[in-house]
Amino acid sequence: MKTYRVKPEEIHRNWYVINAEGKVLGRLASEIAKVLRGKHKPSYQPDVDCGDYVVVVNADKIRVTGKKLDQKIYYRHSNYPGGLKERNLKWMLENKPEEVIKLAVKRMLPKNRLGHRMLKKLKVYRGPDHPHSAQKPQPLEVSV
Numbered sequence: 001m002k003t004y005r006v007k008p009e010e011i012h013r014n015w016y017v018i019n020a021e022g023k024v025l026g027r028l029a030s031e032i033a034k035v036l037r038g039k040h041k042p043s044y045q046p047d048v049d050c051g052d053y054v055v056v057v058n059a060d061k062i063r064v065t066g067k068k069l070d071q072k073i074y075y076r077h078s079n080y081p082g083g084l085k086e087r088n089l090k091w092m093l094e095n096k097p098e099e100v101i102k103l104a105v106k107r108m109l110p111k112n113r114l115g116h117r118m119l120k121k122l123k124v125y126r127g128p129d130h131p132h133s134a135q136k137p138q139p140l141e142v143s144v
Helices: 025-037 089-095 096-104 115-119
Strands: 016-020 053-057 073-077 086-087 123-124
Touching: 016 025, 025 053, 025 089, 025 096, 025 115, 073 089, 086 089, 089 096, 096 115
Parallel strands: 016 053, 053 123
Antiparallel strands: 073 086
């Protein structure tokens, strides 16, 4: 029995829109990562980007559990001596809620070129409006 390999012309990409209002951050991010990787399709292969596009709206209305608002720290470095910057989750949700979801999903994807390509299919917006209505995204209900 031969192993079936999906060909690039056989990959059909759908567009999904997810309303993040009231959803828990980590559980939402794992569902988004699953759709971006294509694990919800029967033709899934780990070394092929066969996932779909995901549009996330209402990113500023996500929930977190526990004391993460004050205790979770996001680090970045400017590559200069003493250039370590840190922000807590409360500041990030007030100023950059799109970045919070993107970082959570990015850390759940593969750490290679394939993961970078998958992350480009994620579109996150702060409010309820998005410019991708021409692609006719289907609503995807995430039960988290």
